[in-house]
Amino acid sequence: MKPRIHPVSRPVVFRDRAADVAFLTRSTADSVERVRWEDGNAYPVIDVDTSSASHPFYTGGGQVLDTAGRVERFRRRYGADAASGSRPNEV
Template sequence: MKKHIHPQYDYVIFRDTSCGQDFKIRSTCTSSQTIEWEDGKTYPLIHLDISSASHPVYTGEQRQAKAEGRIAQFNSRFKKRSLKSKQE
């Protein structure tokens, strides 16, 4: 690799602000905020709105209300039609 053309790739702490979970991951992201980690070293701190710790798809708390509502609407529309055809 050529020197001085690649971004610095080092450990960074990502904090999910919605649930307060912290992750130590290697990244090229930088930040002026720092945090002292469990190992006693200081790392840059990046705030996230959502991560795998709070995202509904990854936590298993995915909302199905929208889909259930659509299915109920579909069934109610076609139930009326099927009742009309049976009466005739």
Template sequence: MKAGIHPEYRKVVFHDTSVDKYFVIGSTLQTDRTIEWEDGKTYPYFTLDVSSESHPYYTGKQRVIHKEGRVANFNRRFGSFNKEDK
């Protein structure tokens, strides 16, 4: 790698404020806020609104709406015309 052009890769503490969960992930994110973690070290700190801990898709609380496909919709609307010809 070319020296001096890449951002610093380091561990960052992310805080999902919607469910009050903290996790440490390696990142190149630049932030001026810091927090002391459970291991006694100080890490950069960044807050999030949504993460995999709170997003409905990952938590299994998402409501799935099944829409019929285009072919099924076509057959529902125009399928009865074929039956009348026979």
């Protein structure tokens, strides 16, 4: 690696305000605000709106699709043969 062209990677605390959870990880992001972590050291803290602790994809809070209704509508529209995947005999 060339010297002085890469950003400095440091420990940073990302704090999810929605879930009231904090993560200590390495990042090139920096902040003036500091927070005292569990190990007694002070780290820069960055507040985020969404993280894995509050995002619907990770928490299972996303909407559930009505797949049974979609299958029934497909069968009504195209018939049972199309749903089963069978094809008419070709000559």
